Amino acid sequence: MRSFVKHHLNRLYLLLLLIVSGAVYLTGYGQPNALFWDENYHISSAEKYIEGVMYMEPHPPLGKLLMAASEKLLGANADKDKTKFTRTDYVRDNHMPDGGISYYGFRLPSTVLMALSVLFMFGIIRRTTHNSHVALAFCGFLIFDNALVIHARSAMLEGIQLFFILAAIYYAVRIVTLEKGPKLTQYALLGVLIGLAVAVKVNALVLLLLFVLVYGVDQWQAIKAFDLVALLKRLATTVPAGVIPLALTFLAIFYIHIGLGQKIPPHKxxxxxxxxxxxxxxxxxxxxxxxxxxxxxxxxxxxxxxxxVPRLDVCKDGENGSAAIGWPLATKTINYRWSKRTLDGTTYVRYHNLVANPVVWFSVLVGVILSIGLVISRFIYNNPVKDNALFYWICTFSGLYVSYMIAILQIERVMYMYHYLVPLLFGIINLALVFSYIFREQLMASSRHTYINLTVLVAFVVGVFFVFAPFTYSWELTEAQFEIRNWFAYWKLQVVR
Incomplete structure (x- = not known):
């Protein structure tokens, strides 16, 4: 039995992750049975594809195309008149057909893809740390983050985009960790995966840095020798090999979007x-x-x-936006919707709030600080590195995190806490790498205490997730129960009385 488990350990871990991730993300994802946040926009857009109505939108079309395909495939609302959805860009309650609609079809792509993305996360961490136990543990950070779960279980874009982002990162890591050097076909496939992520939301352009990673490994000897001729010669083939498939993928998605728009809507x-x-x-x-x-x-x-799009105005009443500098501390929460009932003088409220798992987010921040300190100690103070491979992987993912945050800080329009979910992924991977670097000797020696401490950390992540689960799954809370979960004033959680 022990030999069987050891031989199939990775498969068993992947099966376990699929079961747990599926339970967390898929259970009752059709609830709340009402629109919230950007679902009002995206469901309207998806329905336009089904009805063949032209529209334009600030985000690329892939996410809404998948929602439309899912809704059509499931046919949960086939008997409902949804034509009012195509005559507006923002669906309201008065646009709903009699009896409302089912949200399962529209929410399915984001929910399922996010649940499956844990497989890529496991592969990324396992290939970079060479430790399946560490990979399993830090996949828990992806599964049990409240902000990731609430956004993935919706007709919104984040769950879909994060799937393609993790797929692209996994493939880049796979290319780098293979013994043979990167081929042009691999550059091309990486370009396709990045193109799919960008075709959901353009902030995925940060993944262009993956080309730099692959090229750096590809031409490491030429870089060390400062052989400019060899470097430029390789660039002449790798840049078109990666960028052209990326652009063609992006344009192909838009071609479908444009082709399906066969009628001009009456409202716009x-x-x-x-x-x-x-x-x-x-x-x-x-x-x-x-x-x-x-x-x-x-x-x-x-x-x-x-x-x-207006700028952030923290003085505006009801402002849901927040400054990017505060996102690592989970500022600020958003109350997507709520409903209440009063029984025997006690008010019970179902909140649907964007709230982070503070253990996950604070741990990621600590990991980023430690990794930046490590990089500075190496390149500024010339301190020795105890594991070159882990060190360069830490440079890669802390670099992705910092690059995204620097880019986002240049944007003047109002932004929201969920825009941090992309660098949060980078940060979770980086945290796993930093942990593996710090405890390298203990992990190599299979130290029981190290694995016990890691297990306790993951248990803490899971426990805190369920503390805030009422905000994620719209479970009823009394005012007293709400206040128990109101941990930080800067979250700006507001009780409904």
Whole structure:
């Protein structure tokens, strides 16, 4: 039995992770049976694909295309009249058909893909640390973060995008850890995966740094020798091999988006050019010439929309946005929706709040601080490194984290705490690497105390997740129970009385 477990350990761990992740993300994901936050926009967009109605939006179309495909496939609302969804960009309660709708179809892609993404997380950490136990433990940080769970269990974009982001990272790590050097076909496939992530939300462009990682490993000997001729010669082939598939993937998704828009909605033409509108009326939406015109219109709409988004105003009553500098501390929570009832003088409220698991987020912050200190000690003070491979992986993922945060700090428009979910993934991987680096000798010696401490940490993560689970799953809370969970004033949680 012991030999069987040892031989199939990775498969058993993956099965365990799938079961746990599926239970956390999939159980009752159709609840609350009501719209919240950006679902009002994305469900309207997805329905337009089903009905063949043209629209433009600030985000690329892949996420909404998957929602539309899922809704059509499940057919949970096939008997409902949802035509009002196509006559607005923001679905409200008065647009709902009699009896409401089921949300299972619209929410399925984000929920399922996020549940499956734990497989990529396990692969990333296992390949970089060479320790399946550490990989299993830190996958718990991905599964049991309240903010990740609430956003993934919705008709929103984060769960879909994070799946493709982790897929791209895993493939880059796989390329680097293979014995043979990277091939051009591998650059191309990495470009496709990055293109899919960017086709959900453009903030995934930070993944372009993965090309730098792969190229650096590919040409490490030439870099050390400072052989500029060899470096430039390889760049001449690797850049097109990676960037062209990325661009083609992005454009192919938009081609489907444009082709499906066969009717102009009555409420808005999205400032579409007269040429584009004429092609729609002529039924030529799948024509390549129409694509060229429509693509320009879509990019122009995205740019104009971004310019029109207001800036963060912390003095504004009810401001849900927050400054990026505070996100590592989980500022600030958002009350997506709530409902209440009163029984025998006691008020019970179902909150649906964006709240982080503070153990996960604070641990990630500590990991980033430690990794930056490690990098400074090496390159500024020339301190020795005890594991070169782990050190360079730490440089990679702390670099991804810092690069994303620096880029996001340049954006003046209002941003929200869930925009931190992308660097949070980088931070969880980095934390696993930092842990493996600090406890390298103990892990190599299979120290029982080290694994017990790691188990206690994971148990703490799980326990705190369930403390805040009422905000994630809309379980009823009394005012006293709410206050027990109101840990930090800067979270700005507000009780409903």
């Amino acid at each position: 033409n999205y400032s579409a050019s007269s040429e584009y509108q004429a092609q729609i009326k002529a039924g030529n939406t799948w024509a390549p010439s129409t694509f060229v015109i429509a693509m320009q219109d879509n990019l122009k709409y995205m740019s104009n929309y971004a310019d029109g």
